[in-house]
Amino acid sequence: RSGEMAKLTQLLDNEAFRAYATYATIVLLKMMSMSLITAYFRITRKAFVNPEDTASFGKGENAKKYLRTDPDVERVRRGHLNDLENIVPFLGIGLLYALSGPELSTALLHFRIFVGARILHTLAYLIPLPQPSRGLSWAVGYTVTISMAYKVLKTALYL
C-alpha cells in the first residue's frame, strides 16, 4: 500500500495545500487557546456554571455563590463563538480553494491575511481595544473568505 500512501503524501507536496495545512492548523490552535483562557478566567474569577465544578469549594451556599457569570469569562466565550462562526467557513472554503489550483503567492496572501486578522480580532476582543478595531479585523477575515469562495465557485461550479 506504499503506492497509495505516496499519492496521499503528494497532496502535501503541493505548496498551496501545504500553506493551507499550516495556516488552518495555526488558526485552529489559536481557537483552541480560547478554551484555556476561559478556564483561566473561570478559575481566577471563581465563576462557574456547573454545580459539580464548585464542589471543591464546599457544600450548599458556600459553593453556590460561585455559580455566577463574570464579564471577563463571558467576553472570552463571545470571542470563542465568533471564532467558530468565522473559522468554520475558512476551514471548508479554504480547503476547496487550496484544491482549486490558486497561484501560490495569492493563496499565501489569503491565508496570511485571514490568520492575522483573526489574531487581531482576538486581541481586540480580549484587551479590549476601542472600536472599530474588532469590527475591522472581523471584516478583513470575512472578506478574505468571500474572495476564496468566489474562486472556488468560479473553478468548480456544478449545480
Next chain:
Amino acid sequence: RSGEMAKLTQLLDNEAFRAYATYATIVLLKMMSMSLITAYFRITRKAFVNPEDTASFGKGENAKKYLRTDPDVERVRRGHLNDLENIVPFLGIGLLYALSGPELSTALLHFRIFVGARILHTLAYLIPLPQPSRGLSWAVGYTVTISMAYKVLKTALYL
C-alpha cells in the same frame, strides 16, 4: 511542480467532488450571512453586548442603555448557532461522502436537499413561520446527513 498541481486539480475534475465544493461553499456563505443579519439588527435595534460597541452613543448611562438583549437579535443568533450545529457535520461527512465514490445523481440529490432545507430553516426561523416549518426543515437536513454518514461508514469503515 506542475505535475502535483495537475493531480490536485483532478480532484476538482470529479463531478461529485465539484458538486460538494459548490454546495458546501453556498451553504457556508448562507451561514456567514447570519453575521451580517445579526449586525443589522444590533445596529437598527441598538442592542449591543460589548461596552466598547456603544462608545459612539456617548458616555455613562447614555451608552449603557444600549447594552441590552433584543428578541430579533437573539433569534438570528439562535439560527446562526443552529447552522453551526448542522453545517459542521455536513461539511465533514459530506466531504468524506464525496470521496466515497457515490453516484453523481445521488450525490447531487443529497447536496441539493441539504442546502435547500437549511435555506428554508433560516427563512422559517427569521420570518418566523409557524411550526412545524422550522422543525421539518431541520429534520430534512439532519436525515440527509445521516444518509451520507451511512454511505461513508459502509464504504470506509476501519475501526
Next chain:
Amino acid sequence: RSGEMAKLTQLLDNEAFRAYATYATIVLLKMMSMSLITAYFRITRKAFVNPEDTASFGKGENAKKYLRTDPDVERVRRGHLNDLENIVPFLGIGLLYALSGPELSTALLHFRIFVGARILHTLAYLIPLPQPSRGLSWAVGYTVTISMAYKVLKTALYL
C-alpha cells in the same frame, strides 16, 4: 471519467484516511445526537425559547409559561457547544494529519482516544459525573488534537 473516480477512491483505499473517515463520522454522529437530546428535554420539560414552538399549548399566558430555561436543557446545550469547540479542530487538524502520512497504528491510537474521550465527556456532562471526570476527558481530547497538530506542522510547515 472513471479514471478520476478511481483516483478519488484511492484516497479511501489508504488505511489511515479510512480510519479518519470512520472516526470523524462517528464523532460527528455523536455530536448530532446532542440535538435530539436537547429536543427530548425541551419537550419533556416543556422549556422552549421560540414563541412559535409553544403555540400548540394554547394562546397567551397558557403558552407563555413554557418560554423558560430548564437546567437539563441548558446542560445539554453546553455539552453541544463544547463538542463544537473541540470537534471542529479535530475535523480540520485530523484530516490534515491523516494526509501527512502517519503510521497507521499511531493514527488509530489518536483517533480512538479522541473519540473515546469525547464520548466520556458527554457522559460526564449529562449524568453528570463528579469532577474531574469531565475536565479530564476534555483534556485528553485536547491533547490528542495538539499532538496531531504538531505532526501536521512538522510535515507540512509552509509559512
